[in-house]
Amino acid sequence: MTEVQKRRIITLRSQGxxxxxxxxxxxxxxxxxxxxxxxNGFGGSNxxxxxxxxxxxxxxxxxxxGKKKRRFCSSLCRQLWWSKNRDQLNHRKTIEQVCPTxxxxxxxxxxxxxxxCSHKCYIIQRFKTIH
Numbered sequence: 001m002t003e004v005q006k007r008r009i010i011t012l013r014s015q016g017x018x019x020x021x022x023x024x025x026x027x028x029x030x031x032x033x034x035x036x037x038x039x040n041g042f043g044g045s046n047x048x049x050x051x052x053x054x055x056x057x058x059x060x061x062x063x064x065x066g067k068k069k070r071r072f073c074s075s076l077c078r079q080l081w082w083s084k085n086r087d088q089l090n091h092r093k094t095i096e097q098v099c100p101t102x103x104x105x106x107x108x109x110x111x112x113x114x115x116x117c118s119h120k121c122y123i124i125q126r127f128k129t130i131h
Contacts, residue, residue: 001028001036009033010040010060056081101125 005026012022019034026033041062052061056077061070072078082089094107097114101121108114116122 009036013037
């Protein structure tokens with residue numbers, strides 16, 4: 001099997017063609033196409049290759065039907081890419097609050113429901129009346 005045939009198999013499988021259809025198109029047997037796909041992670045009926053590649057390593061992304069679309073091929077690639085592209089992070093907005101125990105100002109996410117700047121301040125406020 002040539003490199004051109006291998007790339008063409010990936011392209012045709014990403015378009016949704018079956019092993020037999022790809023084999024007929026390229027003059028290969030269904031089984032040789034199937035084994036190439038399985039060995040390279042393109043096998044199975046619930047996996048599609050959408051033609052997109054991982055932004056870090058460039059591998060083709062395998063998508064599972066009924067699952068969230070993948071952007072990275074692995075968690076390692078995701079972590080490496082985000083460590084180099086911090087400017088593209090979408091940070092949640094924080095609000096400034098005042099701790100009722102010590103009066104210190106601190107930032108928290110609105111949905112967190114935090115009242116205190118630290119666990120220590122919470123304990124002081126919570127148990128100050130207990131003797």
